[in-house]
Amino acid sequence: xxxxxxxxxxxxxxSISRIFDLWFEKSGITNATAVxxxxxxxxxxxxxxxxxxxxxxxxxxxxxxxxxEGSVTYAGHELVERIRRxxxxxxxFILTGFSVEESLKNSESSxxxxxxxxxxxxxxxxxxxxxxxxxxxxxxxFNSRQNLLSELTTLxxxxxxxxxNSAESQRIAEIREQxxxxxxxxxxxxxxxxxxxxxxxxxxxxELANQITEILKKEGCDVExxxx
Amino acid sequence: xxxxxxxxxRLILNIxxxxxxxxxxxxxxxxxxxxxxxxxxxxxxxxxxxxIPFISVTDNGIGMSHEDLTxxxxxxxxxxxxxxxxxxxxxxxxxxxxxxRMSADRLxxxxxxxxxxxxxxxxxxxxxxxxxxxxxxxxxxxxxxxLSGNSADFSLLPESTTGTNLSITELRQTWRRCDIEELIxxxxxFLPPFENVQEFxxxxxxxxxxxxxxxxxxxxLELAEIDxxxxxxxxxxxxxxxxxxxxxxxxxxxxxxxxESLIQxxxxxxxxxxxxxxxxxxxxxxLRLLFYLRDSQNVLDSSVSLSDLRGFLNxxxxxxxxxxxxxxxxxxxxxxEGDWLGLAERKTRDPAGISRPSWRVxxxxxxGATFIGxxxxxxxxxxxGREGLLNNDAFYALKTFVLGALILLENHRFERTNxxxxxxxxxxxxxxxAIEVLSTGLSSLxxxxxxxxxxxxxxxxxxxDKTIDKVAAIEQGIKKTTKLLEDLMxxxxxxxxxxxxxxxxxxxxxxxxxxxxxxxxxxxxxxxALLINPPKTDIAQSEVNKAIExxxxxxxxxxxxxxxxxxxxxxxxxxxxKDNIEKILKQTKPFYAISNIEVIPDLHDVSTKVxxxxxxxxxxxxxxxxxxxxxxxGGKRTIKVTLKPENRVKKxxxxxxxxxxxxxxxxxxxxxxxxxxxxxxxxxxxxxGTGLGLYIVQxxxxxxxxxxxxDVDPELGGARFTIWLPIK
Numbered sequence: 001x002x003x004x005x006x007x008x009x010x011x012x013x014x015s016i017s018r019i020f021d022l023w024f025e026k027s028g029i030t031n032a033t034a035v036x037x038x039x040x041x042x043x044x045x046x047x048x049x050x051x052x053x054x055x056x057x058x059x060x061x062x063x064x065x066x067x068x069e070g071s072v073t074y075a076g077h078e079l080v081e082r083i084r085r086x087x088x089x090x091x092x093f094i095l096t097g098f099s100v101e102e103s104l105k106n107s108e109s110s111x112x113x114x115x116x117x118x119x120x121x122x123x124x125x126x127x128x129x130x131x132x133x134x135x136x137x138x139x140x141x142f143n144s145r146q147n148l149l150s151e152l153t154t155l156x157x158x159x160x161x162x163x164x165n166s167a168e169s170q171r172i173a174e175i176r177e178q179x180x181x182x183x184x185x186x187x188x189x190x191x192x193x194x195x196x197x198x199x200x201x202x203x204x205x206x207e208l209a210n211q212i213t214e215i216l217k218k219e220g221c222d223v224e225x226x227x228x
Numbered sequence: 229x230x231x232x233x234x235x236x237x238r239l240i241l242n243i244x245x246x247x248x249x250x251x252x253x254x255x256x257x258x259x260x261x262x263x264x265x266x267x268x269x270x271x272x273x274x275x276x277x278x279x280i281p282f283i284s285v286t287d288n289g290i291g292m293s294h295e296d297l298t299x300x301x302x303x304x305x306x307x308x309x310x311x312x313x314x315x316x317x318x319x320x321x322x323x324x325x326x327x328x329r330m331s332a333d334r335l336x337x338x339x340x341x342x343x344x345x346x347x348x349x350x351x352x353x354x355x356x357x358x359x360x361x362x363x364x365x366x367x368x369x370x371x372x373x374x375l376s377g378n379s380a381d382f383s384l385l386p387e388s389t390t391g392t393n394l395s396i397t398e399l400r401q402t403w404r405r406c407d408i409e410e411l412i413x414x415x416x417x418f419l420p421p422f423e424n425v426q427e428f429x430x431x432x433x434x435x436x437x438x439x440x441x442x443x444x445x446x447x448x449l450e451l452a453e454i455d456x457x458x459x460x461x462x463x464x465x466x467x468x469x470x471x472x473x474x475x476x477x478x479x480x481x482x483x484x485x486x487x488e489s490l491i492q493x494x495x496x497x498x499x500x501x502x503x504x505x506x507x508x509x510x511x512x513x514x515l516r517l518l519f520y521l522r523d524s525q526n527v528l529d530s531s532v533s534l535s536d537l538r539g540f541l542n543x544x545x546x547x548x549x550x551x552x553x554x555x556x557x558x559x560x561x562x563x564x565e566g567d568w569l570g571l572a573e574r575k576t577r578d579p580a581g582i583s584r585p586s587w588r589v590x591x592x593x594x595x596g597a598t599f600i601g602x603x604x605x606x607x608x609x610x611x612x613g614r615e616g617l618l619n620n621d622a623f624y625a626l627k628t629f630v631l632g633a634l635i636l637l638e639n640h641r642f643e644r645t646n647x648x649x650x651x652x653x654x655x656x657x658x659x660x661x662a663i664e665v666l667s668t669g670l671s672s673l674x675x676x677x678x679x680x681x682x683x684x685x686x687x688x689x690x691x692x693d694k695t696i697d698k699v700a701a702i703e704q705g706i707k708k709t710t711k712l713l714e715d716l717m718x719x720x721x722x723x724x725x726x727x728x729x730x731x732x733x734x735x736x737x738x739x740x741x742x743x744x745x746x747x748x749x750x751x752x753x754x755x756x757a758l759l760i761n762p763p764k765t766d767i768a769q770s771e772v773n774k775a776i777e778x779x780x781x782x783x784x785x786x787x788x789x790x791x792x793x794x795x796x797x798x799x800x801x802x803x804x805x806k807d808n809i810e811k812i813l814k815q816t817k818p819f820y821a822i823s824n825i826e827v828i829p830d831l832h833d834v835s836t837k838v839x840x841x842x843x844x845x846x847x848x849x850x851x852x853x854x855x856x857x858x859x860x861x862g863g864k865r866t867i868k869v870t871l872k873p874e875n876r877v878k879k880x881x882x883x884x885x886x887x888x889x890x891x892x893x894x895x896x897x898x899x900x901x902x903x904x905x906x907x908x909x910x911x912x913x914x915x916x917g918t919g920l921g922l923y924i925v926q927x928x929x930x931x932x933x934x935x936x937x938x939d940v941d942p943e944l945g946g947a948r949f950t951i952w953l954p955i956k
Contacts, residue, residue: 009742011774015749018767024754041862065859066824073862121748 001142003134006046007095011036016059016120016159023131043074045126055090055136056145058083062096063207071144083122089144089178091137093130113128126221131224148175235367237360240304243332251401252411254331258285258394259415260554261328263428265289265392269385272411274403274434282398283335288388291345296374297353301329301341302372319545326569333357337398342375342382346390405437415444451537452518452595454641460626461512463487465629467636473644478663480640502624510625511605515633517547518595519641547571547596548628549617551608560596565616567591569631584647588638598630659713667706674699717931721839724924728845729792732816733785733919735852739819740785746778781818788815792844805834805843805881809871812847825858825865832872834881836955842928843883850885850949851920857889857946864888866944876935876956886941886948900938902928925951 007013020034037052039061040046050058076094083090086100087166093113100212111202119126149182155172164172248254261272267287274283292301332355342352353374359370382393399409417431430444458467465487469480487507494500520541547569548559558566570681571591580586600608609623617623677696684692750771756795757767791811813829820827851867858865870884892900903923929936934953941948 009746011778012742012749015746015753015774018753019749019756022753022760022764022767026756026760066822071824071862071865073860117745117748119246121745121752127752159602211661 001032001055001056001135001138002054003032003034003059003138004050004053005034005059006039006064007036007061008039008064008072009061010036010038012061019127020131020134023135029135032138039064039074039079040071041067041072043072043082046079050083050087051091056141057134058090058092059134060092060094062094066133067215074159089141091134091141093137145179148179151175152179236369237362237370240330240367241333241357241360243304244333248331248334251335251361252401252407252414254334255285255411256414257282257328257331259430261762262287262289262392263554265291267391268427268428269388270430271385272432272434274408274436275434276399276403277435280397281399283399284393286382286385286391286393288385288391291348291390291392292351293345294341294351295345296345297341297351298374302353304330304367331506332394332396332423334400336395336396336400340395340397340659341392342380342395343392344380344382344384344390349376350382351376352380352382379945398688403434403436405440406438408432408434408436412440412444415819427805433532441581451520453521454517454519454637456515456519456633456637456640457519458515458517458636459512460487460507460510460515460629463488467633469640471638471640471644473641478644480644485636486630489705490636491628493635494631495627497915500624502621502628505621505623507623509607510622510629511601511607512527513605513626513629514599515630516597516599517633519589519637520545520593520595522593524666528633541592541595545592545595547594547598549598549600551605552601553599556617559598559616569627571634582641586896587642589634594634596630646766663706663710663713667703667710670699670703670706674703720927721841721931724927725792725841725845727920728848728924729789732848732852733789735855736785736788736816736819739822740782742822743778747775747782750775750778752807781822784815784818784934791815792848800837800839802835802837803840803843803869805836805838805883806831808840808843809847809883812844812851813869816851820867823855823865825855825867828866828868830868830870830872834871834873834955836953838932838953838956842932845882846925846928846951847885849925850883850951852886853921854887854889854947854950857887857891861889861946866945873955874952876952880934880952880954882953883953884942884948887946888944889946891940891945891947892938901936925949929953 003017005013005016007016017034017036024030024032025036035055037046037049040049050053060076060079064072064074064076064079066072080092080094083092084126093115096114096116115130119130121127152172152175155164155168155175158168159172248257259270259272262285263889265287267289270285270287272283272285275281332341337358338354339355339357340352340921341355342350344350354373354375360367361837384391412432431442432444433441451679453473454469454471456467456469458465463486464484466482466484468482471478491500491503495503520537522538522541546566548560549556559568571589575588575590578586578588580588605622605626607620608626609618609620610616611618674696677692679698681692681696754768754771754775757764757771809831810829813827817827847869851869854867858867865888867885867887870882874882874883900922903920926936928934929951932953934951936952937950939950940946940950
């Protein structure tokens, strides 16, 4: 289970991730860790990072000004909206500077929790509470993903064996949508389509080669066209 | 036998001498008689240097026949005016008491009257008033010399066939220049200044001050800034304006307001003396109001000097009442009771300046004439004494009408002035210069006055000395004002500097939030790393180092804020500006780094005598401005700061700050320098910004006689602020 941290201060992000790691160690949790990143200038690239890293819970700074290779113009809650389009059930925790900013209050995106930095830094008990909540949320997400993946594996086997019914095909589509994976059969179909086209082209090439050989023969040339 | 009263010859003299105030009034009475005689012109001659000094009054009125002369003019107390109220020419006659003719006695001991009426030969009478000044003689027993034939001939006025001439000799009083002036003024204010002046004109010929000769008229009437025509009839007030507020004559077409609404403008509760009066009973009243600004604007394109205008206004300002085109004293005159509308008190109660909505005209800014008539307004009646109207309900209604019209005029001016709102920024004279000009003017005035004082004979210079003392007192006042002004300007400078510190500290202080979080979080990580078993000292060490680094950023903000308030900043010293600017950039660098803003300096040596606080203020305000601009835009964030010598009208230098922001919207290019104007918004579009930074910059630039400009930086694409200042 990974805790993902996006913050425009790498100093801060590193410190927070270390706090998480130390907490995991202190609590005897061995299968969890924290990872961090600066916000990406390309908003979508952040989602790629989340997916690639298998982040299960996101801790996000509301004020994001500085990113990799430059400054970003979107705020935390705007990034959340984008993430929701791809991963609707990702648990997200937003950190704010002072009190909750107006912009955040008015945002329509569903954010699990909004906490101020002071909640995190000023009181050890508060911090413990928050870390627990974050880890729990991450675990919930992780477990649900694991369940979906094993279900997917079972269903995929059935499709490969040709024993899946329509309900089960439907279910695969649902899971696919939930976890954002394209249907394997679609990719196959498109590749198959490409093979058929290639076949037809080869046939046409053969025909042409035969026609050319005939013409040459008539002219008195005796050649054999190599067919590759 | 029936007895009858006998009249002493002296009596007629007493009547005349007691009721005519002075020789000016006496001459005015004779002019009035000419008016009543339908004269179109009157010529007054005052000749004191002739072998036989004389005053003559000649008119081209209807004149008198022998019968008119003997039966009417010689009939003391007879007033034709009581039977014939209107002259043949349609003029409502002036007086009723029939003793105006006695004013000749006031002027001189001898009177020769000659008159010519249409269809009759000239006739005349030769009177020596002193003959009447004897004891024990009945008036009937004093014989008068009648004139006829050639002895009654006299020069009629040009193009006239009728008229009367009075020739007065053995003058009883010397005529001085001031008397001539007073005469002219009396006559000019006697005549209604507005209507039909051509119908009745008075010319003067005198040898005391020939420069005053000619047609008596007031040339200043066209110089009014606002000319308002109002009339009241049947409970409805209609009015129109012609004004020159914008420099060109603008006519505002006729508007109207009903009587009830007008009352409310004057009295908020509509209650006043006379409020029960039925306004329809008043009859038709007309009013003309002329408003003057008592400054040079008024006389710009005319031959009238400002002092002439002021002189005329000093004498003639006030709202007069003319009944049948003849002045009703004391309304609108210089006597205390002349301010019948209470304009002075009204102004004192609310002395708001002319640009404020509650502004009121001052008593010396309005020349007004209310036109009423005996027939058209019968409810307005003479009071018991010779002057004024009875203070009845009708009179109060009249007063309300005039006050209401004044309020309409004041409102009109306020509205029109707001339409014409002209920014005087470039034309504004700075207070220091204005005071210098005033001081110089006053001191030269005082020396002129002193010169003149020497010419005045001893003992007579009392009033003059008072004037000189007054001027000296004003000069003292000016000195004190100058000191106050200097103090104010110093205070403004300090406040400006403090405001800049406040603004920049707030802006950069905001940035310090992040390092504070960093320090706190790093310390927590350190602690956790040390508390765990076994402790992770390498993590602890790394986190401690980060904490120190972040703490340094916080400290640098403290250094920045404190150094701004150093005492040396507030002294005018010769500085190498390059050093100053470098210092500021160094101090603010950490804040820009937090937001990933690169600051590129391009600084050259510039030495000048200046207040360091002022330069700091300019630079910091421009920097915080650019800082905000950069935040709103993504991508590469850069601020460029340039300092280099540049000579314009004088030797000088420029400070240029440009950024990679969005630039300044063309629409706001002039507004950005105004106080409290801010276009700053944050990422989410909410307004931030104090609106003071650029206002501070422009006020410093103005004080140094510098120049300011905004355009687009060709390289960075955002706003480029260029400030040029002269080298001192």
